[in-house]
Amino acid sequence: xxxxxxxxxxxxxxxxxxxxxxxxxxxxxxxxxxxxxxxxxxxxxxxxxxxxxxxxxxxxxxxxxxxxxxxxxxxxxxxxxxxxxxxxxxxxxxxxxxxxxxxxxxxxxxxxxxxxxxxxxxxxxxxxxxxxxxxxxxxxxxxxxxxxxxxxxxxxxxxxxxxxxxxxxxxxxxxxxxxxxxxxxxxxxxxxxxxxxxxxxxxxxxxxxxxxxxxxxxxxxxxxxxxxxxxxxxxxxxxxxxxxxxxxxxxxxxxxxxxxxxxxxxxxxxxxxxxxxxxxxxxxxxxxxxxxxxxxxxxxxxxxxxxxxxxxxxxxxxxxxxxxxxxxxxxxxxxxxxxxxxxxxxxxxxxxxxxxxx
Amino acid sequence: xxxxxxxxxxxxxxxxxxxxxxxxxxxxxxxxxxxxxxxxxxxxxxxxxxxxxxxxxxxxxxxxxxxxxxxxxxxxxxxxxxxxxxxxxxxxxxxxxxxxxxxxxxxxxxxxxxxxxxxxxxxxxxxxxxxxxxxxxxxxxxxxxxxxxxxxxxxxxxxxxxxxxxxxxxxxxxxxxxxxxxxxxxxxxxxxxxxxxxxxxxxxxxxxxxxxxxxxxxxxxxxxxxxxxxxxxxxxxxxxxxxxxxxxxxxxxxxxxxxxxxxxxxxxxxxxxxxxxxxxxxxxxxxxxxxxxxxxxxxxxxxxxxxxxxxxxxxxxxxxxxxxxxxxxxxxxxxxxxxxxxxxxxxxxxxxxxxx
Numbered sequence: 001x002x003x004x005x006x007x008x009x010x011x012x013x014x015x016x017x018x019x020x021x022x023x024x025x026x027x028x029x030x031x032x033x034x035x036x037x038x039x040x041x042x043x044x045x046x047x048x049x050x051x052x053x054x055x056x057x058x059x060x061x062x063x064x065x066x067x068x069x070x071x072x073x074x075x076x077x078x079x080x081x082x083x084x085x086x087x088x089x090x091x092x093x094x095x096x097x098x099x100x101x102x103x104x105x106x107x108x109x110x111x112x113x114x115x116x117x118x119x120x121x122x123x124x125x126x127x128x129x130x131x132x133x134x135x136x137x138x139x140x141x142x143x144x145x146x147x148x149x150x151x152x153x154x155x156x157x158x159x160x161x162x163x164x165x166x167x168x169x170x171x172x173x174x175x176x177x178x179x180x181x182x183x184x185x186x187x188x189x190x191x192x193x194x195x196x197x198x199x200x201x202x203x204x205x206x207x208x209x210x211x212x213x214x215x216x217x218x219x220x221x222x223x224x225x226x227x228x229x230x231x232x233x234x235x236x237x238x239x240x241x242x243x244x245x246x247x248x249x250x251x252x253x254x255x256x257x258x259x260x261x262x263x264x265x266x267x268x269x270x271x272x273x274x275x276x277x278x279x280x281x282x283x284x285x286x287x288x289x290x291x292x293x294x295x296x297x298x299x300x301x302x303x304x305x306x307x308x309x310x311x312x313x314x315x316x317x318x319x320x321x322x323x324x325x326x327x328x329x330x331x332x333x334x335x336x337x338x339x340x341x342x343x344x345x346x347x348x349x350x351x352x353x354x355x356x357x358x
Numbered sequence: 359x360x361x362x363x364x365x366x367x368x369x370x371x372x373x374x375x376x377x378x379x380x381x382x383x384x385x386x387x388x389x390x391x392x393x394x395x396x397x398x399x400x401x402x403x404x405x406x407x408x409x410x411x412x413x414x415x416x417x418x419x420x421x422x423x424x425x426x427x428x429x430x431x432x433x434x435x436x437x438x439x440x441x442x443x444x445x446x447x448x449x450x451x452x453x454x455x456x457x458x459x460x461x462x463x464x465x466x467x468x469x470x471x472x473x474x475x476x477x478x479x480x481x482x483x484x485x486x487x488x489x490x491x492x493x494x495x496x497x498x499x500x501x502x503x504x505x506x507x508x509x510x511x512x513x514x515x516x517x518x519x520x521x522x523x524x525x526x527x528x529x530x531x532x533x534x535x536x537x538x539x540x541x542x543x544x545x546x547x548x549x550x551x552x553x554x555x556x557x558x559x560x561x562x563x564x565x566x567x568x569x570x571x572x573x574x575x576x577x578x579x580x581x582x583x584x585x586x587x588x589x590x591x592x593x594x595x596x597x598x599x600x601x602x603x604x605x606x607x608x609x610x611x612x613x614x615x616x617x618x619x620x621x622x623x624x625x626x627x628x629x630x631x632x633x634x635x636x637x638x639x640x641x642x643x644x645x646x647x648x649x650x651x652x653x654x655x656x657x658x659x660x661x662x663x664x665x666x667x668x669x670x671x672x673x674x675x676x677x678x679x680x681x682x683x684x685x686x687x688x689x690x691x692x693x694x695x696x697x698x699x700x701x702x703x704x705x706x707x708x709x710x711x712x713x714x
Contacts, residue, residue: 068679078420079674100540100626160524343533345534
């Protein structure tokens, strides 16, 4: 106990000196990023890395660090701590599975700001952020609904978690808004990034007659499958048209740069405080990539009209009435799904063919 | 001219002791060229790796955290290997152990820390053991190849855990994310020094000691070795090989199950994806390098922990791509296995087409 008291005394003598030197110098932001896949995945991680580079353009941001292919779960805590110990004062953890680890490390490092992507927990020095990807998903569904002739659309999906289910539902609602006869078939891969598995899933959906594919994966394998078999495809994460020049229609894409830059600015100014950010198309965090030449002019016009409506808030993809697969009303006519319901979404809407493991 | 391998006569004890260290040095030397090609000073990189994994209380704590599950799983695998039973299913047994411990943690309602931890431990022990025991019964009764059974049961175990976390065990307050609720404090192993280092490590050392005594000092340990090296002789000697096969696989799985217990009770504090980033497979390599000895397992597991934790610094400090870290770790394992192979065999050039 005596030793402890001495230590505290010593710290009290030393700490104020640190504080004054830190204030005298302009505060610099040294940011670190934890990625779930390789930066070369052309998808999810690539999009985050573009955002990181965008943030680095700010004058007060020092060269940032990223660690790629970090396993989700407790394993990640060590890597996150590693960034903190290397002097990073702003850490972004960009996959759901880092949630507990981020909070754990944050608890031990109160002077560092943490931002966790796609989870639901927060703490004094941990904010969370995500995007309303369901908005551009809905719009891409309109494109798919207009382009399908077979009325079978294939959807390659990673894990049956709310984020992915919400995307499938929004997409399907978009499809059915213009084509009530079309159905969306879902195949789960149980992986975010495995080009081989994704390709197999895509092929299986083409085998059952899908003529438009889309996916919630990190690799562009689905696009390559569609290109090879002459189907249409809607990408995800980034504008992946170079992977499927003939098949590509559009893609709902992420634009993390502005959010990362804003966070860095706030941390520098000392105005940052923990909050749950869920930006949409209005804030430009999520976008619909430009439609390809394969999409007829009248569909383009329709999509741009709906895009404006989504941005202005006039059109909410989850406006009732919405029925689930069993025909039960989930969102009543005249109301829109609350954010809490969207965050925990665990049912498929009418028009989806597939099951959620329960 | 042809290159063939022939069995080597007994190599000297000194060489046997030094070989792994020499091979690590050779691997570091070769990997040095990769580092140079990537524009990194190898000496600096290696120093940094050591510093990362051993150079601070924090680094050491993380290395030991990593070492803990490796010791448990490798002890289990080693035990089976001693009897020439190839348990490739430690990964799945880890998952089943984690599953058993989680079931107790979430649903038993026990409030006493010691009782809770003991119950979780026993559940993990039992479930991991029974999971491997399935392969034991099949092997003992019907000569079904345990390699295939244990390997394939990994996938069943992992999917079974998926079923639980997506379904009945899902945290009701977790927005439908595939996680169980977090454990109460009673169900968490004690952490030390404000790090993630937890009491599981001491348990691992204790298990290693028990395993050592069991293998080297008891009749059962001796029987296991005999059955492994000469099953026919063992049967003539009246040993009950069927029962031994089951018992060994059960214990082997139980040890891996404890690794799962340690991970959920000591680190994760809940059941979720990725409880084990391949510890069950790493354990096979460790068991092999440690020559199936309990003491060896502890040492090699620790070295593996250093390698895995130190590998982080390659990414952290030099922004080397993750593929580089994998290649680096692969190189070291490759040389270690090669040294093991050359310890028992040597290459010989022969002229002509003479068959040996």
